[in-house]
Amino acid sequence: EPAGAGALMALLEERRKKLAAEGLFDAQHKQELPYLPRVIGVVTSPSGAVIRDILHRLADRFPTNVIVWPVRVQGETCAPEVAAAVEGFNMLPPEGNIPRPDLIIVARGGGSVEDLWGFNEEAVVRAISESSIPTISAIGHETDSSLADFAADKRAPTPTGAAEMAVPVRSELIAHVDGLGTRGRTSIRRKIARARDGLRASAAGLPRPAEIVGEARQRLDIAQTRLAAALGRARQKKALQLARLAPRLNRRVLLQTISTHRARIGALPLQAAMLRTLGAKRQRLEQNWQLVNSLGYRNVLARGFALVSNAEGQLVRSASVLAAGDRVSLKFADGDKGATITGPDAVVRTSVKKSKKPPPTSDNGQADLF
Incomplete structure (x- = not known):
C-alpha cells in the first residue's frame, strides 16, 4: 500500500472521483462573479501575509468593503472552521446589521500536501459547492491544487490574483x-x-415664409375689397325694396289687411262644421243607395223569379185572375217572353218579346213586385 504523501495523493484522487460523480464540480453549476461587489467576504487567517496582500491589492485597484471571517488554515480544525465560515456568510440576511457579501474569497498561502489537506475535506468542498454567493478559491501557489479549487466558481493562482479577479482597476x-x-x-x-x-x-427647397404670407395677404386684400363692394350693393338693393314696400305699410292698409284675415280665420270653424255635415249626408246617401239596389226588383229577377203581366200590361198578382187562353208576358232578368194560359197543368208556350221599360214609379224607377 502507498505510504506518506503517496497515500494522501491516492486518497485525494479517490475523493475527487467520488465528488465529481456527484456533480459538485460540474461547470453548469458555476456562477458568474459580480462585476463590482460592494462587500467581499474573505475566509482566511487574520494574521499573515495572505490577508495583507488581499487588502493591499483591493485598495490599489478599487477600494471596497471587506469582511474577514478568521479561521485556522491548517490542522485538524481547519476544515470545519472553513466550512462553517462559508456557510455563515451565506446565512447572513441581506439587510442585517452585518452586510452580506456579494463575493467570497477562500485563501491560504502555499504549503505541502499535508498543510493544505484541510481544503480537500468533503465538508469544505460541499460548503463551497452549495454556496449561493459566488466564490473564488486561492489555495497555495499556482502549482498547488486542492478539491476546493474544483468546487469554487473561479480559481485564482494566488491570493493577490484573487483580489485582482474580484474587482476591476478603478x-x-x-x-x-x-x-x-x-x-x-x-x-x-x-x-x-x-x-x-x-x-x-x-429648408432650402421650401418657399420663404414672407412669400407665403405675402400671397395670402394679397388674396385677403382682394377679398376684403370685393366684400365691401358687395355689401354696398346689397345695402342699396334692400333700400330700393324698402322704398317700394313703404306705401303698403301705412296704418290704414295694415288695419284693413288684419281685419280681412281675422274674418277669414273666424269663418274657418263654420266651414269645418259644414264640411263635416256634408260628409255625414253623403255617407248616409251612399248607404241608402246600396240598400235600394239590394232590394230592387231586378236583383230579385236575377235570383230566378219572373214578373207576370196581362195583355194590358198590368201586373198579375194572383193566378185566379187568369183564364185559359189569356195571353201574358213574362219578364226575366235577361229579357221578356210571351206565354198563353192553357190550364192548370198545361205547358206554357212562350214567344220572345223585346223587353219594355218598366212603368215609372214614384220610388226612383222601382216597380212593385206585388
Whole structure:
C-alpha cells in the first residue's frame, strides 16, 4: 500500500472521483462573479501575509468593503472552521446589521500536501459547492491544487490574483467610462450636425415664409375689397325694396289687411262644421243607395223569379185572375217572353218579346213586385 504523501495523493484522487460523480464540480453549476461587489467576504487567517496582500491589492485597484471571517488554515480544525465560515456568510440576511457579501474569497498561502489537506475535506468542498454567493478559491501557489479549487466558481493562482479577479482597476474603469462618455458626446455631436445639415438642405427647397404670407395677404386684400363692394350693393338693393314696400305699410292698409284675415280665420270653424255635415249626408246617401239596389226588383229577377203581366200590361198578382187562353208576358232578368194560359197543368208556350221599360214609379224607377 502507498505510504506518506503517496497515500494522501491516492486518497485525494479517490475523493475527487467520488465528488465529481456527484456533480459538485460540474461547470453548469458555476456562477458568474459580480462585476463590482460592494462587500467581499474573505475566509482566511487574520494574521499573515495572505490577508495583507488581499487588502493591499483591493485598495490599489478599487477600494471596497471587506469582511474577514478568521479561521485556522491548517490542522485538524481547519476544515470545519472553513466550512462553517462559508456557510455563515451565506446565512447572513441581506439587510442585517452585518452586510452580506456579494463575493467570497477562500485563501491560504502555499504549503505541502499535508498543510493544505484541510481544503480537500468533503465538508469544505460541499460548503463551497452549495454556496449561493459566488466564490473564488486561492489555495497555495499556482502549482498547488486542492478539491476546493474544483468546487469554487473561479480559481485564482494566488491570493493577490484573487483580489485582482474580484474587482476591476478603478483608474482603468474611470478611464473607460470617460472614454465611453467622450465617444457618446462625439456621436451625439455628429448626429446633431447631420440633422442640422439635413434640416438646412430641406429648408432650402421650401418657399420663404414672407412669400407665403405675402400671397395670402394679397388674396385677403382682394377679398376684403370685393366684400365691401358687395355689401354696398346689397345695402342699396334692400333700400330700393324698402322704398317700394313703404306705401303698403301705412296704418290704414295694415288695419284693413288684419281685419280681412281675422274674418277669414273666424269663418274657418263654420266651414269645418259644414264640411263635416256634408260628409255625414253623403255617407248616409251612399248607404241608402246600396240598400235600394239590394232590394230592387231586378236583383230579385236575377235570383230566378219572373214578373207576370196581362195583355194590358198590368201586373198579375194572383193566378185566379187568369183564364185559359189569356195571353201574358213574362219578364226575366235577361229579357221578356210571351206565354198563353192553357190550364192548370198545361205547358206554357212562350214567344220572345223585346223587353219594355218598366212603368215609372214614384220610388226612383222601382216597380212593385206585388
